[in-house]
Amino acid sequence: MNRSEIVHQQFIDRVSARDLPSVAVDDAAYEAASLSACAMRDIFESQIMSRLLDIVSRRLSAKKQSFYTIGSAGHEGNAALAFALRVNDPAFLHYRSGAFAIQRSKQLIGSTPLYDMLLSFTASRDDPISGGRHKVIGSRAAWIPPQTSTIASHLPKAMGAAHALGLYKKIAHRDVGLADDSIVVCSFGDASVNHSTAQGAINTAAWASYQCSPMPILFVCEDNGIGISTHTPKNWVAANFKQRPGIKYFACNGANIIDVVSTAKAAAAYVRTHQKPAFLHLAMVRLMAHAGSDIEASYHSNAEITASEAMDPLLTSAALLIHHNALSAQAIVQRYQQLEQRIERIAAVVCQREKLASASEVMTTIFPPNRATPEKHDMLFKQGKHVPAVTPDQREQIFKKEQRHRDKPLHMAKQINLALADIMLSHNNSLIFGEDIAKKGGVYGVTQGLLEKFGHTRVINTILDEQSILGLAIGLAQCGYLPIAEIQYLAYVHNAEDQIRGEAASLSFFSRGLFTNPMVIRIAGFAYQKGFGGHFHNDNSFNVFRDIPGIIVMAPSNGSDAVQMLRIAVELASRENKVVIFIEPIALYMTMDLHHEGDQLWASHYTEPTPAAEFGFGDIHVTGAGKELCILSYANGFYLSCKAAKILAEMYQVQVRVVDMRWLHPLATHAILDAVSPCKAVLIVDECRRNGSLSEALVTLLVENQYNGGIARINAEDSFIPLGDAAQLVLPSVDSIVEHALTLVPLNDSADYSDKIQRGVSS
């Protein structure tokens, strides 16, 4: 049985026969909604447009011309929600929001929602939002960022955007078309609200609100009582959200557009006035199964299915329109059938539009577009009236306390600290946030003093929830801020990786670069903490980032590099809208010496920002000019390799060059190949695990580029990092680097090979 056609015909038949649900006439709600007959017809039109788009999409799907059939049928009450909100209230919507999108588009004169949505359904390259890359509901002009996730992973960024709006009057921000009194609307289903991501985001919003931090967000749970085939326990959503601290609960019948308008208006007014979150619980019904491919009969009886279909909200709308003399039954059927013909006509045209035709065309939007004018261009900014712009003239004042650090070599942690201060000075829309980063200055003191310098609105201690930290970054970025998020330890990012992988990294791809979320994520990572902390504080895998298209991953090995690379990271974000991951090797934070205690060869003076930087994005660092062996490494591996190089030169007269690759994803492949090409052999020193680490990609790179010399690699073992001295057993060491180097390089005299190794290693 084709349920979409049954639902379609049922609507026509029941309206024609005036077999409609009785509608409770709630005069108070009707008055609160203050809906004219014209407005009711307008909302109803959006509802039937959405319904017919679903039905036509199912028909196209049968002809293999539409590729996504999770529709909005049963949820068309969200048109009334859109009616109650403003076009510049950013909307992070779940996938049953067709009617919302259509209704909102009516606030933008000249929009073409039917055509545009059908382009999306049919994966046409002309689809104005995704360019044929996904069936998404979205529009730049209507401030509906496209969402591709079906697991509520858009909630953290919606919460982040709400935090951003709360800062609008206080902190300068790039003008992205939102107003100081805009509020965020974020919708989701009763099933996905159980997801930890959703729970985390709602909890964070409540946490902020509870302590009176502005959080203007309207959470909207469109509760149809079922997630694919699993029923939501009766009253589960209400029981969970009625009494949440910091969040006001509103509920109504989502099938009744008068109820929805009046309740949504009240909820939106509450959020707008109080800058506090509200939870709007709309009772909906799901029609036409979960998606086109979902056979509902496999888990519901026919009686259950028809009972749901009998609750079609369009029938309720028809009853309301007739009751309020807005339209007759005959006119409703006529409108519906005329629209069906119109949408079929549009669909026929849309099916002829071209599709994406090559991999390169698909990939044109992986990297976000460059911004014509850099972030710090004041013309683009809206300045909050309460906080004056921080100008470079104030640098002396800000850096007064740092006088003692100016004339002496510094370790990486302090250099990053000073670099962050300079970045916050020159980018007055930047914010730094993470766990314990404010007063404490972070676990390693990297952000010490920033709170005093820039205040609590720009230096923020977050809740202990990485999904919320990253969601905050995405939301802030979309609203015109430059977020610099800190994840306390590399291991902590794994529970939240989807916020980068599925959300931040994919936004440009699925929105043709119309929406971007430029950011820098600083992560303290890697091992070598001398046995302290165990595996959670010594995580040596960043593979989670290495296959994500469009993002940049970098890791410095020393303080001066860290400063310049952090500045490059910020420029990549502010000028090119990129998502940048900046991994800071914990073990090198405080390292001052290289070969001997007190040599201070790993420390350097902090350099102030200058236009002429020592190196740029993609430049690698090559130390030594030896041609016998090239050691390719990064971060701690580079540090250990520099130590080993000295031993190799002094003990074995082996001249090596050591390369710090700096940029880990994507790799600076040409520069790496140039560096290794004169050398007879290559030793890859990778402090991450042998299985799946960057070392594998490097071997592949060399082989695929016909590198003729010997190749070897040295890695951490395929093990988690244990506690105490045992940690060293599974990590590369200076000794093991020397040992492997000597296996690759023929020695210059007849000395006993193993003897040399023995002496070298033990020296």
Place this chain on the structure above:
Amino acid sequence: MNALTTHTPTTRKSALVICPGRGTYGKDELGYLQRFHSDKSDFIAAMDAQRRDNQQLAISELDSRDKYRLSEHATGENASALIFTCALADYQSINRELYDIVAVTGNSMGWYLALAAGAACDLNTGMHIVNSMGTRMHKEATGGQLLYPLCDDNWQPDVQLKSVLTDTIARLQQLPECEISLSIDLGLMAVLAANQAGIKALLSALPKVQDRYPMVIPHHGAFHSPLMREISYKALQQFSSDMFRAPQIPMIDGRGRIWHQDNFEAQALHHYTFGTQVCESYNFSKAVEVGCKEFAPDCIIILGPGTTLGPPTAQQLIKMQWLNFGSKADFKQRQKEKPFVLSMGIEEQRRMVV
């Protein structure tokens, strides 16, 4: 099954109808009503009666002159009423058994015609609006309209011309005596509105191209610009919103907004018709875009008189690559084989419509 459900899908061709603006009744159109609309004597008589009531020349009289006179036929007072009568007569000639009109739009003054075609007002009221506004424009409008092309003869967008125009406008707008703005977005033809100083400055500053441009349109004021504020104010006072009723056919205005029977609000339509579109630039290209994308008509019918809306309509279709129209040559070829745009001012295409 209830009688309401006995719906049969239409086999008629769906059509978007475009109403012409000022400047479409030229010397070639003289005698248009006589040639094509001898069957509509009642309608023409009604229009004539209204003119006579206003002590104005009858439309049929103007149409049957033995000679076209710019000073007579092109003035706002006469041209507007002539064009209205010809176009609405054309509209009535469309064979509704063959064509299902799914939406109407128009260019500039064509918006008033669209109101009557869409039945947001009756024909007499439509004539009243057009005649009053045309007369008012004739007597009170200041400034003028100036044309400048943004493409070559093959409708290839000319970036250089556009940049020269943009730079020139930006420069002249700095002069306190010049008031210049975009009047109409008309495909690849820029239509500018300016006060007399602005027109003069544009004429001397813009490089001469294609022998004719920059071209000042005779007897036109600075339509669709802030210079029309006073006329707009008077029109808002003169006309009542009661003259409007819910349209029977969706109407697309000069911003791309769709007005239809269910979202109709008389006051909003009144405000747009005598306020917004009088004082702000008119986006004909957008109206064509919305008409195509949101109604996907099988064809576009451009009402006569004249054929001047053909190129800007086609240029917008090419810009959208509608039905894969890729160039002027491509469009012309397809028009020969199976025309998508049916211009009632072209006899051959007219025959396919009536």
